[in-house]
Each structure stands twice: as C-alpha cells, then as structure tokens.
Amino acid sequence: MAGFANGSWASSTGDAPPITRIDPTIPHPARIYDYLLGGKDHFASDREAGDQLIKLSPGTREGVRAHRAFLRRAVRHLADEAGMTQFLDIGTGIPTQGNTHEIAQAVNPKSRVVYVDNDPIVLVHGRALLTSSDEGMTTVIEADLRDPDSILGHPEVNGMLDFSQPVAIIMAGVLHFVTDDNRPVELVERYKAAVPSGSRLLVSHITLDFAPQVAEDDFTKPYDKGPASMVPRTHAQVGEFFQGWTLVDPGLAEVVTWRPDEDEYQETIPGGGHAWAYGGVAVKP
Numbered sequence: 001m002a003g004f005a006n007g008s009w010a011s012s013t014g015d016a017p018p019i020t021r022i023d024p025t026i027p028h029p030a031r032i033y034d035y036l037l038g039g040k041d042h043f044a045s046d047r048e049a050g051d052q053l054i055k056l057s058p059g060t061r062e063g064v065r066a067h068r069a070f071l072r073r074a075v076r077h078l079a080d081e082a083g084m085t086q087f088l089d090i091g092t093g094i095p096t097q098g099n100t101h102e103i104a105q106a107v108n109p110k111s112r113v114v115y116v117d118n119d120p121i122v123l124v125h126g127r128a129l130l131t132s133s134d135e136g137m138t139t140v141i142e143a144d145l146r147d148p149d150s151i152l153g154h155p156e157v158n159g160m161l162d163f164s165q166p167v168a169i170i171m172a173g174v175l176h177f178v179t180d181d182n183r184p185v186e187l188v189e190r191y192k193a194a195v196p197s198g199s200r201l202l203v204s205h206i207t208l209d210f211a212p213q214v215a216e217d218d219f220t221k222p223y224d225k226g227p228a229s230m231v232p233r234t235h236a237q238v239g240e241f242f243q244g245w246t247l248v249d250p251g252l253a254e255v256v257t258w259r260p261d262e263d264e265y266q267e268t269i270p271g272g273g274h275a276w277a278y279g280g281v282a283v284k285p
C-alpha cells in the first residue's frame with residue numbers, strides 16, 4: 001500500500017480526538033524536546049522547563065541536537081548496513097528534520113515505519129507531516145510504552161509489520177521517562193521477545209555520568225510538573241536494556257562518539273564537551 005496509513009485514535013488514553021486532550025499549561029517531554037531542538041511546537045510551560053535545563057547545563061541545546069544526530073546515524077546504519085526494512089519507533093517525538101521514515105526510506109523506499117507516542121500533540125503533527133514514500137508505509141499510533149500489549153497487539157502495528165521477519169525496535173530518548181517502579185527492563189524484554197533473531201534494538205538514554213557536579217533532583221525538576229518524571233541512568237543501568245543481545249561497535253557509547261560521520265555536522269558541546277546521553281544498537285542472536 002502506498003502513502004500514509006492513518007493511525008487510530010483508539011488508545012489507552014481515550015477516544016477523544018488528540019487535539020482536545022492537549023493541555024498547554026503542563027510541560028510535556030515532546031514539546032520541551034521540540035523547543036530545545038529549535039522547533040515551533042511548544043507552549044510557554046515547555047519553554048520554561050527547557051530554559052531551566054539550559055540554565056543548569058548551558059550545553060543542553062547542543063546535547064539535544066547531538067542526540068538527534070546520533071539517531072539519524074543509527075537509523076541509517078539500521079536501514080543500510082543492517083538491512084532493516086521494518087521499524088517500530090516508540091517515543092517518536094514531534095516530527096522534525098530527519099525522522100526515522102525519511103532516513104530509512106532514503107536507503108530503502110520500501111521501509112515500513114510504525115511510530116508510537118503517548119502525547120496527543122505528536123499524533124496531531126504526525127498525521128499532518130509523516131508522509132511516506134510511495135513504496136513504503138508510515139503510520140503513527142497513540143499508545144504507551146508501559147503497556148506493551150496495547151502496542152504489540154495493535155491492529156495497525158500487526159497490519160504493517162511482519163513479526164516473523166526482523167524488526168528494528170527504536171526507543172530513542174524515551175526510556176528515561178519510564179520510572180523504576182514501572183520496571184523498564186522487563187518492559188523492554190516484552191518488546192524484545194516479540195521479534196525474531198536478527199532484529200535490532202536501538203536505545204538512547206539520558207545520563208548524569210558525565211556531570212557528577214549536577215544534583216539529580218535539580219536536573220529532573222523541570223519535568224516534575226509534567227506527565228512523566230525524568231530518570232537519568234548510569235552506563236551499567238542503560239546496558240541492562242540490551243541484555244542477551246549483542247551490541248554492535250562501538251557498544252553503548254556517549255552519543256557523540258557513536259560512529260561519528262565525517263559528512264555530518266558535529267556539535268561542539270560546551271561545558272566539558274559531553275552530550276549527557278548514551279546510545280547503542282544491538283542484534284538479537
């Protein structure tokens with residue numbers, strides 16, 4: 001099927017159209033991220049939260065752009081070197097430049113991409129902007145990572161992705177919004193168990209390993225008014241998401257050092273030169 005396949009409103013968050021469920025007074029991760037990336041889809045509450053982060057770390061914007069550049073390189077690796085044609089991208093974010101389907105379909109126009117996000121604003125923009133290549137397919141559904149059944153059992157996910165063939169699971173910049181009481185490692189295992197050998201897992205995650213001078217409470221405070229608390233994790237903790245799978249070179253690395261690409265603009269991160277995020281890609285044996 002060609003073109004954009006519509007997502008469904010039916011979700012764990014209710015059947016009302018997403019636009020009626022957007023509360024501009026509460027800062028949301030997707031809109032804070034959009035603000036930090038220099039996008040246009042954010043409200044005063046999101047800008048306030050983003051500015052608090054910049055105050056704490058003057059390199060926040062550069063770090064966020066470096067994180068996004070990691071995602072582009074890693075998706076290109078998945079589509080090209082790893083030959084993936086099916087992508088389940090959970091925690092999509094508001095569409096910006098270099099979305100997963102654009103990178104993947106530039107390598108292989110037949111690539112199929114299912115986007116999943118629990119923020120209604122992502123659905124609104126996703127539906128308007130995520131147009132697919134003619135040969136491939138792209139869709140966006142509203143669902144919550146913490147409810148694997150609602151994603152893995154979703155008719156559109158199953159209509160679009162063939163789970164008997166390798167699938168690239170992408171969880172970029174989203175697992176730090178899953179608190180420990182939601183057992184994030186067990187949740188990720190549910191998704192890993194649903195895909196066959198040869199599948200890939202891409203994870204990127206906020207860390208304070210490079211910023212020992214920053215108190216975790218100060219760093220996470222801007223998110224406390226929103227729907228999802230922020231949980232930075234250490235290298236060892238992020239590594240647990242990949243357990244049982246084989247990390248490809250260079251392993252779980254600070255995002256700027258993960259296969260830097262000479263052709264792509266590299267961010268210079270002020271304040272010590274670190275993006276406060278790890279990224280990695282692993283293969284299911």
Ligand SMILES: C[S@@+](CC[C@H](N)C(=O)[O-])C[C@H]1O[C@@H](n2cnc3c(N)ncnc32)[C@H](O)[C@@H]1O
Nearest residue numbers: 030033091092093117118119144145172173177
């Ligand atoms: C920081 S953005 C990352 C966007 C994109 N993946 C990237 O790395 O550039 C995090 C996204 O995850 C979404 N998100 C947070 N918690 C989620 C959950 N429990 N289920 C699904 N999406 C979630 C947010 O709405 C937001 O769009």
